[in-house]
Amino acid sequence: MNTGDGDFYRSLRFLVIDDQPAAREGLRICAQTMGAFAVDLSSGYQDAIARIRRAPPDVILCDYLLGNDRSGQQLLEELRRFDLLADEAVFIMVTAEQSYEQVVAAVELAPDDYIIKPFSPDRLKLRLDRTMRRKRFLEPLFVAKREQDFDRAERFVRDAIETEAGRNYRFELMRQEAEVALLKGDPAAAEAAFLAILETHPFPWARAGQARALLGQRRLAEARSIMDEVVADAPDYFGGHDLKADICLEMGDYAEGQRTLEAAAARTGRNYERKRRLADAALLNGDTETARQAMADVIRNDTMPGAVSIADHLMLVRSHVEAGDLLAAERVLAEITPQRLETASLDERASSLALRALMRPDTERERIAALRASWLAIPLCARSRVDIARAAFAIGDNELAVAMAAALFASDEIRRMFKIVRDLFEANDMAAAFRELQRKAALQRIASGADGPSV
Template sequence: MKFSLLGKATLLVDDNPVMRKAIREMLYALDADQVSEADSGQAAIVAMTKTRFDVVLCDYNLGPGKNGQQVLEEARFRRLIDYRCVFVMISAEQSTAAVLGAMEGKPDEYLTKPFNAQQLISRLSRNFARKDFLAPVERAIDKGNLPLAIQQCDHLLAQNDKKMHLNLLKLRAELAISVGDFDKARAIYQEVLHQRELSWARIGLGVIDFQNNNIEQAIAGFRSLMAENPMLMECYDWLGKAYEALDQYGDVENVMHQALELSPQSILRQKKLAETADKNGNLETAEKAYKNVVKLGKHSVHRSSADYAGLARLYARSNAGTQALQVLEEMRKEYANQPEADLRASALEIEVFKALGNEEAADKALQRTVQLAGLLGNKAPRELQLEVVKACFQNDQHGKAEEILYDLIKYHIDDDAFLNAVRKMQSDIGLHNHSEILIQKTKQALIAANNRGVALYKQGKFKEALDLFEQAIVNLPDNKTIILNMLKIMIHDLKANDFDEEKNRRTKALFKKAKQIGVDPHKLGILQIEYAKLLHAHSERI
């Protein structure tokens, strides 16, 4: 049966009109009747906001503005394309950096110019066949229903389709990792490796070691794989995470350097290099990386005012106050009418103006910082709030500093890494152990509430336990430990007693809240599976 694009919305993105015409003719030969064109990355994004495309053929090098990788990143980030869309990256570049850059976003296909109609047909038909087969699984993943995705994946595996078997095993292992079922994932990867030596299965085993806190073993696995295949960019990212878990920031910096030598267009790796080199005191490397981040961020969905702030802070510490102010001025222009950027700039200007001996300007910056911090409140990123706390402590605004700090500790009391950042900030400004009493008091309140709730739960007093945890949430907003315990109680209650729709609605709302506040997806995944089984059993009874 001839492959056809009839009825499928297709977007062709290329800045060269001659190339667009050539590819358009190929598409017409495939019966394409809904072809849209874009001559730039931004035009492509605009087109995708208006139409849900089934196929996107996008050149990597699109001239000034967004490149193909940035188009794909933004389309996925903003959910402008879904699991059904076939995204084909096209490039005439042959260099390693260009090829790796084009592949970084993991497009469905990669085509090298020049190509012919038969090559295009082959790639498109293969991908549509794969997507059609995996649609039940991908649809469930798209909706965030991982238990259903696992169920659908197992159903497809039982059909024993030889062409799709490896794709399914890879997807099933990734789903197992997502819900914290590491034993299942390991068994799948080992089964695959017993038959064939595939890098994704070895990376998967390294990820499991990392998640199980076998960090040294994970590092050995990633390093071994990279030695055999230096082009596996995902390996560099996981190796960096593993070194970071051991606080080996020199190694993190070296790994990011190696990765960026191969694929320099990755803004997220440039950010990691900038932050790590900054932390290591390698200011020249940090400056270069921050500049790369700012440059790449001009057209990236991952752009942030924090990138400018990082560079300005670096200059401030290097006694280059004038350069710091220039960067902050540029940031304000780039992020006009954005209070978060304004707050970042004001907080940094206090330090810069003081270093330059301009006390009047420093006082004005302090007043603006306090005002903006009050307006933004908890909407400001927590690391920015911590910067404001530091500035307030250093400039005799202790009341405002304590007010913000109290909420930060209360909201993040079960995040040890952040609490350590609080401790370090205070040590850096000579306030050693300043908040330790508040931290310990808040932790004890959490532990006491948790222990009382668990005790009531074990006594079978589900309502009393839930009431207690709900009261604890008032005092400790967005606390992950309490949310997890509430979910456990709700699921047990639904299982032990008559199924109640009101309780079911509350359980769904708790799952939604848990995802919003960033509860560990592995811990959450186990509960999701248990909940899905409960819903399935209930549906069979009615």
């Protein structure tokens, strides 16, 4: 690829994103001077997403501060979350804000590069040329990952790291090696790869990577102690807060999980993915009011097309149910129409039927009776099992409730759900049955010699 040729950038689609018209114009001049021809302009977050959906650009030049409490970093994370940006596309953050460096040095999801204003077109071109060369070099890896051929991805990384051309990309390749190992389901290999990176410098994203690898191996206490440090050392690395909270919830430390997410959510007001996490943690922690508010906010304000799902509505229903507000729960449940349910997953269908039965036990009793055999047979997510157990108690089918709880105990999922399930059993005068399940699970663990959940 000859990026030195002015014509190279002529054939690429550029998108400049900045909420300030004058700054937008400045970036456009810069892009055109370095050879760009097709330069599209966007005034901010929502508009940029719409444009990128319509016509994915090859190069995005995005200001860090986008106004309305939105940042370029958030846009980048959203684009990745909805898979709107191919690995081959270039995303360069532009900022006059020196503090952005703190962010970019910490996060996993960094842009391809960032450049601090003011800069000349020559300098932008230098940075873009380098990014283009790197992307070109890594292209076979992008393709292999997209096709989920992780063995091929792994082979590419191992071979590339030995080549002369791969020398400048050694760290990028080590990082990819770790990520591919995680995708492959080999957390021990991922841990080794992250440790190799950490020998050079304790990067927050690499320590978080190590914690993810430990979480994958169920070494929760070690993962937790790493993330406690990361969150303290890099307070602007919000993905680090999310991961720490996740580990806390796995350990059954709901209060710290919620507190961690609350602190991060307060500083990223319009990150609705984090609000969802907060609702989940708050519900596990028994703080139904926070869960209700967070989910109501998500459903009302996450304006990204297709972002608000049936799962979100179900979370709000659960939050209302746990808060004892069945009227509100029923209202939200009514918004999930039979047509919407047709496209829903098995879990979502099971949950919405169970929650419906909870509101109207008498009219739904027969339907539940008909579904019970299949619910006992199929794998369901933990939330759905709790919904079914709750409905089962409401219709007097204690046996179904116990079976759902037993299924949770049989997997590691009981760690997260422990408090909710115990409270549910206690509220239905079934505390003894719950203790019996607990006892059996403990005996089972001893018999198998596994280091299972110690709840």
